Amino acid sequence: MLVVCKQRIWIYMNYSSDQDSSVDFGRKWQLIHELTGFFSLHPPPAKFYVQYVTCRVQMCTEANRNYPFHGFVDISSLVVQDDYIFIQVPTSGRATYYVSYKRDAFIQIKLPKYSLPKDLHIVSTDEKQVFAAVQEWNQNDTYNLYLSDTRGIYFTLAMENVKTTRGIGGNQMLDLYEVAGIKGMLIANKRQDNQVKTYITYNKGRDWRLLQAPAADLDGNDIHCILPFCSLHLQLQMSENPYLSGTITTKSSAPGIIVATGNIGAELSYNNVGMFISSDAGNSWRPIFEEEHNVWFLDKGGALVAVKQPSVPTRHLWYVLFFDEGRQWTQHSFSSVPLFVDGVLVEAGAENQIMTFFGHFSHRSEWQLIKIDYKSIFSRKCTEEDYQTWHLHNQGEPCVMGQKQIYMKRRPGNYCMLGRDYSRILSAESCICRAHDFECDYGYERRGDGNCRPAFWFNPSTVSRSCSQGQNYLNSTGYRKVVLNNCTKGVKEMYTARKQQCPNRPPKGLLLTTKDGKLTANLGSNVTFLVHLDEGDSLRTNIQLDFGDGTAVSYSNLSWTEEGIKHVYKSAGIFRVTALAENTLGYDSTTLFLHVTCPVEHVQLLAPFVVIRNKEVNITAVVLPSHSRTVTYFWWLGNNTEPVITLDGSISYTFHSEGMHTVTVQVAAANSILQDTKTIAVKEFFKSLLLSFSPNLDEFNPDIPEWRQDVGRVIKKALLQQTGVQGYLQLLVAVFPGVPTAAELFLLPHKNQSEGKKKSEEELERASDIIVSALNQNLVEFELKPGVRVIVYNTQLTLAPLVDSSPRHSSSAMLMLLSVVFLGLAVFLIYKFKRCEPGEGAGDDRLGGSRRQHAENHPE
Incomplete structure (x- = not known):
């Protein structure tokens, strides 16, 4: 049990697995929870999960308990470090990470949207921020290094593709080293272009550079090593033996002194290595040994002692006093018989100049201890x-x-x-602030010109929903000051987030979910609905919730709904639950369909993105896995408030009015229900083009619906900027699942066309000619991330004919529909072979599948 509070509380678990608490040093005990213990439904090797419950100790009854997380917490993920607590909550097949700062409430960690972490390690928390190593969806033996703000919530990229080394126990160790004694200074090994190079930073990862190699070798011969083609590379492994130094050594009492094993060349190598030293914080380096040694600091860094690696027996040690910046080393014999040195103990304290060697003369001999008093190497105390x-x-x-x-x-x-x-x-002494004292803020990326600009997935105009009219909020400039940076004045005001008045905005981005994320509820159970609003004045926006059973509730502002809205259904059926957010500037609404009913794992609604008015269109729902028993399909077509219920996975429908129409299908089988929604554009006529992209886009395609939707928006923006065709037509871009990445561009009349059809057709033809010309000249491109530019191509050799309501074009519309259907079936076959084993997260996959389907259905 994790106790987070200001008051000291004693927690006791007795042999009957009951949990009790005491607030008076054990004089009186109060029952918190009965029959507490660990359990797992997974076969070995199993992970243990716990549920996070909050309550006041004095009133910890079931009615007064809160469950902040929808799922269970992975107990092996708990990290308590300095002011931070970290946990992992598996959600819909993805790992979601939460942080508590100074024992406050847990808040979800915000990584860049498409990092999609497979693994996350907390590197350090000792400088009022969090260093985290994240293995992203497309990485195997490297991690990306991220830095947070002070609260540990918003993370920005510090370095990509940091190398890892597998330790003796099989655990992955990050090739990253924090230099002791100098804040903000780190050394890392980065993999790039199939090579590993060593980089150093003096401002917590804001800027990195290669290490300048020594000018001469041990014999005084010149070393011809020119950056960036040649540099010094260091091994950054920490020793798994606490009594050996590892491959790199620094000490906080000796700032600026770095001793490490490394090599000179184009990349990091483990052959022809030597020992190098820097006495000016990594600005310059000198070779000191041709063989690997363990190194320890003596006299608060005033002296160093070096001993060969324990694989070779030795009777000598080397020590150096920093009388000449480590250029002269003195050999000292500490044993008449060669000793395998297994470790060294350096006694703490300025008055104890004793170091103890321990090891063995041979692999069969007993342990040997040798004490050395090194006081005699000094002549006096310094003045x-x-x-x-x-x-x-x-x-x-x-x-x-x-x-x-x-x-x-x-x-x-x-x-x-x-x-x-x-x-x-x-x-x-504080310096005047300059650009290198600021890093990119969350959602921003550093471009080639050195400036921070919004990432393609980030909308900087979105203001926190807690911002209310009359209040102020901090509007980011795209930069944030490096944590613990002490600069003043200069460009500080220009780069610091500006305090601005909260605008009065209409509601936007209203989202209605159940607390457990399911679309089913048992009769008589307590269902908790959660309402989320992306934009709008939360304190001046009225929230209305119609439960669909003849009852409704209304709240004067969003703050009343933070703990959820609870409701008990007293009859079985399908309920249309509608949420409405409204203020003086506008409104937004959303709907979910809730009903009670053997698990269906996946459903995908297949329909064309654009159809012709007054022409029948086939809409299909594909369900996986297929069931021998009957599956019931519930269809909401157009603006109908009541569903059409069928036992067939296909339905035909004719749209009689132009515009954007929503189609929703729910599939019910025994105790599970899944939903998918698709928006269809209905037009009198339209044109379409198939698009392809330069191959580098596939490298960054995680093949998830959210990514396709964001990329579609970027493609549309690039087309409009290059061609300038906006104003008299509408563009829709639908990115297909899978790789290689492909998409379809739809050219639609801007408004409903009951008159002036011929003119609009000519406008579409003219616009399509402009777009095809730009595509064929490779003029349409966009920047996915810094240094990655993607070119958009037209994959059709000839322009597709105009599709309209006349009979001669019906084959084109049918061909387009069939292509979409076959593409969807191919995606589902891939999904079927990637399904998890029975009993391993089936519930999460069902929930995750439903969310993925919903995000898929909205082309940009």
């Missing part, structure tokens, strides 16, 4: 005259993380001990 200043910089740039930092270090040639009272930082 104030023994120090000089050192300015932290990044390739000559003195402002690092928004401030000029000056450190104290020992003068070269002074053989003295640093001592207990030695302080590294002398001063830190």
